[in-house]
Amino acid sequence: MTIHQPIRSLEDAIARCQAQGMRVSKQRRFILELLWQAGEHLSAREIYNRLNAQGKDIGHTSVYQNLDALSNNQIIECLERADGRLYGNMSDSHSHMNCLDTNQILDIHVTLPDALIQDIEARVGVKITDYRVDFYGHVHPQSPATPETERAPTE
DSSP: OOOOOOOOSHHHHHHHHHHTTOOOOHHHHHHHHHHHHHOSOBOHHHHHHHHHHTTOOOOHHHHHHHHHHHHHTTSSEEEEETTEEEEESOOSSOEEEEETTTOOEEEEOOOOOHHHHHHHHHHHTOOOOOOOOEEEEOOOTTSOOOHHHHSSOOO
């Protein structure tokens, strides 16, 4: 198994595509640029609509095919939700803060304490090699968060 460095920028994503032998077509670049500019999780329909609103010439089928290729090659993230798939620009292991007020999903890096990991391993008899935590909550009325502070790594 090949261990890759995390994709932290549009340039990293394009470089990973090229390293994996994926052609970086005009349409694929449009999708990657949009995901990195948006910094949020979007449905295929939202991606299609935003790209066309920007005057980018891309069809429904092309959007879906490119999203599948990019997510299958771990260039972008694909979240399976009850109401459909959402795509984001982060593909490395990370957690999510799900805002119940806005339906926004924020990417965050969380490091759990070693003692907690060891306790879980002892309880279930499995060696933890990776984890993702989903948090759910409401907007805190006393300190309105900004996307910059919410997306900051907590490591």
